[in-house]
Amino acid sequence: MDRDLFLVVFLSLSLSIFFVYLPNFTFLLPYEAALAFMFLLAIAIIFNIERAFAALAVLSCFSLLQGFLPYVSSAELQLAIFFLGLAFVHQDLYKIFTEHANTLKKLAISALHGVGLFLAATLSILLLSLLMLALGVHSDSANVYSRLSDLPLYILLFAVFFAPIGEEVFFRGFLANRYGVLVSSVIFSLSHVFYNSTSELAGAFLIGLIFSYYFVKTRNLAACMVAHGLFNAMSISLMLLQKQLGA
Secondary structure (H helix, E strand, O other): OOHHHHHHHHHHHHHHHHHHOOOOOOOHHHHHHHHHHHHHHHHHHHOOHHHHHHHHHHHHHHHHHHHHOOOHHHHHHHHHHHHHHHHHHHHHHHHHHHHHOOOHHHHHHHHHHHHHHHHHHHHHHHHHHHHHHHOOOOOOOHHHHHHHHOOOHHHHHHHHHOHHHHHHHHHHHHHHHHHOHHHHHHHHHHOOHHHOOHHHHHHHHHHHHHHHHHHHHHOOHHHHHHHHHHHHHHHHHHHHHHHHHHO
């Protein structure tokens, strides 16, 4: 699989997400069909006919999923980030994983590093919360829990088991590697803006700094994925516990 195919899948997922948020046109279906046709034609011209068929397959698949799975666009966004990252780092990704995760021993060491990284990130967020409290800054993390509590279970599981892979490939494997720790952390923070929470933005920036610095120093992307997955699992578990206690 090559860079062009990953880019085509990314563009197809992006168009599929765009369809979800289209204004409510009177003739929405013909509008979508015309836009999809122009998109596929452009893919065929810029790339080739095989890539256009791949794009059609992605659009068709997620159009069907959107019909009976609510919030599937959240998963599409994570997949889009993953394929965009793959488009730029797919040649280096094998080298990164063979260095840190090609044997059970290396995989176990990476997992332990991931647990340590998770603990460091958790402690950092706790210290950030205490600092904000000492400065009298109101925490609006309830906005995050409110958004998460509306999501179905399969999206929450996706956020624990797949989203960390896609985000680490893009934000650390590509951005931190190519543009540095600070740029990667800022963009990672901004990707959480839809939670409508300044606490989330600050926390994501801090976690981005920790994960990016670790990756740049060690080149161990597997450990970052483990840490990210554990952090998401902890956040979702706390949200579910809070929801249960509040019921």
